[in-house]
Amino acid sequence: MKPDNNSKLTATNIEEKIEQIFQSGGQSGTSASLDDTVLQDLYQTLYHGDEAIMERTWHRLAQRYPLIEQSADTAPAASDARTVITFPQPETYRPQPTPKRPPQRTKTRTLSILMLVAACLLIIGGSLILFTQYQKPTQPAAPPQKGPLQFFDRQGKLIYQVDSHNKVTVGMTPLTRDFINYSLDELAADLHVKRGDLPTMGLKVTTTLDMQLQTQAYQKAQQTIATTSQTHEIGDASAIVLDYHDGSIHALFGNLNTQQSSYNVATQHPRLLGSIFKPITYLTAFEQGISPGEIVDDAQQSFPSSDTDNTPYTPYDYGMTFSNTWMSYRTALQSNSNVPAVQILTRTKLGPLVKKAQALGLHTPPAQDTGYAAALGIFEDTVLNATTAYGTIANQGVAVTPHTIDHVNDSNGRIRYQAPHAGKRILKPGTAFMLTDILSDQQANSEIYGQCNPTLLYSTSQEQCQAAQPGNIRPAAVETGVNDNFKDTWTVGYTTDYVVGVWAGNDNARPLLKIIATDGASQIWHDTIQLAEQGLPIKQFPGPPSDVVKKTATSHGVTTTDWYLK
Template identity: 30%
Template sequence: MRVFRKYRAFLIILASVGIMLVLGVGGMLFAMRSEARKHPIYAADVKPFHSLRIADRNGVLLQEVRSRDGRSAPVRLRAISPHFIHAVLAAEDRRFRSHSGVDWLAVGRAGAMNILSVGRRSGASTITLQLAKMLDPGPRTLGKKIREVKGAWRIEAGMTKDEILEQYMSRLPFGNQLFGIESASQDYFRKKASDLSLAQAALLAAIPNAPTLLNPRRNLDLVNKRRTFILDRMHSLGYISREEKELAQAERIEIHEPARPRSAPHFIERLQTDLPAPITRVTATLNARLQAAVEQQVKEVIDELKGRVVTNAAVLVLENRTGEVLAYVGSADFDDHGNEGQNDGVQALRQPGSALKPFIYGLALEKGMSPATMLDDLEVHFSTPVGDFSPQNYSRRFHGPVRLREALGNSLNVPAVRVIAELGTDAALARLRDFGFQTLDADAEHYGVGLILGDGEVTLYELTRAYMYLARGGSIIPVREVLVQATAIMAKGRQSDGEREKRMKSAPLRVSTPEAVYLITDILKDPYARTTEFGLDSVLRLPFPAAVKTGTSRNYRDNWTVGYTREYTVGVWVGNFNGVPMQQVAGVSGAGPIFRRVMMLLQGKKEPKDFERPSGLIEVEVCALSGKQKGPDCPHGVSELFLRDEVEAGAMEPCDVHRKLPVLAGNGQIAPAGARREETEYRVFEDLPPIYEFWQRETGRPVMPRELSRHAESALFEIIRPAHQSIYRRPLDLAARYQTIRFEAVGAPGSAEVVWTLNSDEIGRTRDAHFLDWPVRTGEYRLRATAPGVPASEIRFTVE
């Protein structure tokens, strides 16, 4: 009592302040409510909750969705099951019929529980408040919450309770792009909202609380837990009897798969991203008939490949003249959750394998090479930050000297690496970015020479668009997904790949010369240029002019086929979204069959036009081996394209590889000066640099005698494999007895014997073809080769 007297004055003041605050806040709220009720929101004033209808270029409905979010079908309250109405009232707002928009009892309870942290945190949102939020979406700021309270009072002032329920239940979110009870009932249960059972009604009433988490197609057990809670609440409020509750809890619920039109679901989801809310109809560039046909071809081919651990594919079809998307398939089956079918393979980042080669070869052509330039296809080692790198071809064979046309056509890896090494990785990366590969966002050192073999990640969207630029002769245009009547949508600055599109707008209108692009096209459409690796009649050979390139990433995780005619560009990716390697499925056997089928669909019975050759190119007959102007001793000639200016300026060099020499008819040795004519015959020899000697002998080609070779003075006796300071890392998954390193030397005089020593221990002797295969052992080594009459050659290497 004495304590009370001591603090009596303070307590009185505190109580007075509290009463004043309550009265003040109450008065303010009363004033706000009175003002709000002067501006009622009537049911007729509320804009209908429209679906967004997306149609193809011919008006065929592709999908019906709510702008940005999902699909809705407005419904009258009398057409909704009473079970669902009671379930919603029990779950969301049990005093809905008695409050005027704000449930002050719930507000007080929630405030006390949240302040005191008693039990679970509690909310106080009413159905009317939720409807106000639906009608005025936006970030949840304090000002927004006050506006929602005012909106709730305005709604209560203008609508009856049944009208509020009707508007609310037509807008409730049910996940899977579904809004409104009628859409949800039809999609999940194949029945009208009026026909829902008690168990079904309670389950649907559970979803809007957290529509993404409580997805009945993914988390049915979680949804059923909340359904049980709602049934208990309905029983406690007197909506249902105990027996009805128990029967509903025991009822087995079956959720149906989506039945709504779902053509091009990945494309639709992509298109929706930036559409403004008022849009109710969009005409897309897609061709629905083509889309369905492409989807079918993808499913058929993937079904055939499933035995080789292949589960998915993606396809993008573009019209070259306009840049319009005609077909967009993001996966083999959108609803295949087990194989991540909702992932969009058109936009996924994957390693492109050899599919980037044409763009870097195009740069080489601009820098002075020609399709006839001779390139080395021999084993080579490159030092990289992660160790020694030795590129291999798809066939695991090397082909000696090859023309650039053959190197690109057959997708040979060694010549490609030599080309990018000569150009420089910085220049190659810059060229790829000019073609729109902005996802290659690391520096050139990060990729190294492996960039040309696919050591980076790109999207099928980028790759197909870049090949479309080749089809257009090197000129660029943006890819279009919406036709002209939706220009206002695009005016808001839709960015297909974020910042890349902004950069594209400032990029030059042409990214390469017409001559270089045509040469790349001519190589990619030449079936004879790819015969060595792919054969003459592979799936890549079409009955009309079509440029095509494949790509296969390491360990067969991704494979690609991308190509174009004058009218269309088609890009195909095949693989697994979880990154599991396929079983020996390369671009020609995985993506290739889909590419061929789609191209045949596109062309139909039409006779496609061939690509138009620029006037700046001219045909010249060249030696099939050297790539230089064919001479009298060349056994084979081929027609090749060159820049007209260079040919007319006399810049063509005659072939200096083939030389016809007299040999003794009996043994084929070079005939001495005094040999009689009847004892001699003429034979053509190949005068190639010493690095090709082993390849020539291995393939049985006529080697120019060393003393007569034009390379004799410059030839050095040297070890060419391994490269000096090479670092080898032993593969842990391969038994040691199968691991060897080949030692090879060139330039030994005549038929001299070469002695090989490793760390001063002799390991072998060779004659004529100077190579040894050495069983791998870890350590640091000094390899030495000696031959009579020439300085010894020595290199060092390490095996880790």
């Protein structure tokens, strides 16, 4: 049928037109017909009244489409206003020889039949051509480049940008390098994509970085290392500021060496933990019901090497000396004594210690690979893992996964990712409380390290503090340590707001000179946590939870009043 202007063939109605042609005449007892007037018009348009063309066309159509059955006996007379062509059922179709034209066919009737067949053929042929073009498979277009990838700090300042060709156009300075690299790995893991695919995704990433704090802490650390490098031969440092309530990392730098950018103690290169691991040894015992008030003899002793090896192991305190007195475990931890730490581990055994340390996020070797020297932190870990473990203690025993990505928006502004803040209980509330109570004893720290030592968060200047004017002192629970080989100094501690972990030493593990526990890392810790706390109110640590009770006991002539798990 010749389509009018309102029924032009398009890519969307090809199938419909073909279906109309065949279905209108393809069912038993139905027929397709057209007005003679329409056929005559179509004939004039197509053949300009040339009957010879009509004859040749009819012959070719009959040869190409033998399914067209023409019934001369039942065809209406030439005078009838309608002409009928009947299509056979598909299931009954059999190839037929070329039909011969009925004798004495009238010119009008022949013309009508031919014109209807021609109209069908034109529609079907044109439709098939268009349909073929419409269905022609095409190569999928390359996805558009949606870069750049942008990182913002928690105040909304652009700190890093990389385009779709991996060209960094903003950031990646020594100040932000370690934070950005860690964040890129974290982002790829959060979105379950390859890191190399991130620049083409058109993402806007809001990080947890406090750029002002990062800058100030980095500069303070540089100043401390510069002033102590000759005295103690310390060449590098690393620090992390973590909000342990939600796991957000507000500052992170892995080293201060702008020339050797690949050395990153914060997240990649572990260092020997030493004494900052001792609190983990003690909290494992507290979890089993041992109290900080129980008494131990800090004298030279020999212990079995491990749970299964009876080879003698003899630890020594700093300077190869011992106090040779009976003391509580509380006092032993505060004074950083080695013998009591090993002694308490022989009571709790290695397996529970390793399990607890790993639950806190530390990469402790399996129990069978360690001996009782594990109580003294004879294995390595990163600043991030050490800081995270202390953050769980600060958070009353609830661990929250540390992260640098707060949320991610795509190029349309939709949220692609939001950091979870849910926590998981790792320690009993009473265990975390007892450890915080021990490590936050300002009087004990002053007796051990002296007045105005870096573990004391006084609010005035160091000169004023030394002149007995410390101002308001912010409570802090803190542990310091220097390894027996004098290659690493550590300080990790927390307030009611943040936990800060600091390492100081040399990238090449060169031993430090004339170093004590409050040198190097402690001063950087003091400056960093004071910067983080600027403008925040001073608060006390939470009181005792319901699963502890205070008791008084006497043993070996020493009377103590301390906390016990119920």
